[in-house]
Amino acid sequence: MKSMQRPVSVLITGATGGIGYALALEYAAPGVTLLLHGRRQDVLDDLAERSRARGAVVETAAFDIRKQDELIDWLEDASKRISLDLVFVNAGVNIDIGPGAHGESWEDVQMLFDVNLRAALATVQGVLPAMRVRRSGQIVLMSSLAAYRGLPITPSYSASKAAIKAYGEGLRDWLAPEGVRINVVMPGYVDSKMCREMPGPKPFLMTPENAARLIRSKVAKNRARISFPFPLNLGCWLLSVIHPAVSSFILRRMKYGA
Numbered sequence: 001m002k003s004m005q006r007p008v009s010v011l012i013t014g015a016t017g018g019i020g021y022a023l024a025l026e027y028a029a030p031g032v033t034l035l036l037h038g039r040r041q042d043v044l045d046d047l048a049e050r051s052r053a054r055g056a057v058v059e060t061a062a063f064d065i066r067k068q069d070e071l072i073d074w075l076e077d078a079s080k081r082i083s084l085d086l087v088f089v090n091a092g093v094n095i096d097i098g099p100g101a102h103g104e105s106w107e108d109v110q111m112l113f114d115v116n117l118r119a120a121l122a123t124v125q126g127v128l129p130a131m132r133v134r135r136s137g138q139i140v141l142m143s144s145l146a147a148y149r150g151l152p153i154t155p156s157y158s159a160s161k162a163a164i165k166a167y168g169e170g171l172r173d174w175l176a177p178e179g180v181r182i183n184v185v186m187p188g189y190v191d192s193k194m195c196r197e198m199p200g201p202k203p204f205l206m207t208p209e210n211a212a213r214l215i216r217s218k219v220a221k222n223r224a225r226i227s228f229p230f231p232l233n234l235g236c237w238l239l240s241v242i243h244p245a246v247s248s249f250i251l252r253r254m255k256y257g258a
């Protein structure tokens, strides 16, 4: 990595979504190459144009991230051509138990784990070997405050994000001596399609732009856990350490219960 403050090449999965889009614009600058992934080519084209206007060189890739062969081919090819400084493992989906609390379909649960977990780990697998050879690079894994304590309205989502949190924490300590940095991001509510579709209250809702600015500054400082906003982070963390019966009661009172 050329500079801790200013990565020269940044890859972002899920760049067509609220947070990924804002992250791309946050890093777009002269001398920076952005590799942007999503499914919707029209949104990628629009983002590429806006990023180029800020001086960045941009490549886009549109495909369903569940197609692991395509994902790995793209990542390995990018890693051969470009020395990737920073990779955001950001693409994600959410499902919930539904308005009548009828539950999550098995089909939806599999789709969620394919995107949030299998594709996330495959992304790491795709970029890590070149970083380890180079003994540099940084991977940012997108978890959630929902990882601290399972939410009754989004049990599978909470589980997928808890897995990402644990994976990132383990990777970080494994890879630090090799010069590869790993960060786990745990956002609260950030205005996006996913967030808007999520049931339950959304306290301390942030704009994607503010979230992206905050993430960038903490990533530059190589913080192990980038969790925000502060009051919600504290509240969610406390829910994970108090007695489960008490956290159940609080979640029900706060309308996150089934």
Ligand SMILES: NC(=O)c1ccc[n+]([C@@H]2O[C@H](COP(=O)([O-])OP(=O)(O)OC[C@H]3O[C@@H](n4cnc5c(N)ncnc54)[C@H](OP(=O)(O)O)[C@@H]3O)[C@@H](O)[C@H]2O)c1
Binding pocket: 013, 014, 015, 016, 017, 018, 019, 020, 037, 038, 039, 040, 063, 064, 065, 066, 090, 091, 092, 093, 115, 142, 143, 144, 145, 186, 187, 188, 189, 190, 191, 192, 193, 194, 195
């Ligand atoms: N927003 C929040 O409040 C919040 C809070 C905590 C954590 N997060 C995490 O932050 C990350 C970004 O979320 P967001 O809020 O920006 O959500 P979003 O606006 O819904 O964006 C999700 C992104 O993931 C991509 N994606 C989903 N399924 C895909 C698939 N099968 N193949 C390829 N790409 C796929 C979407 O592509 P398309 O545009 O093609 O759909 C989009 O680019 C997620 O990992 C999410 O779990 C968000």
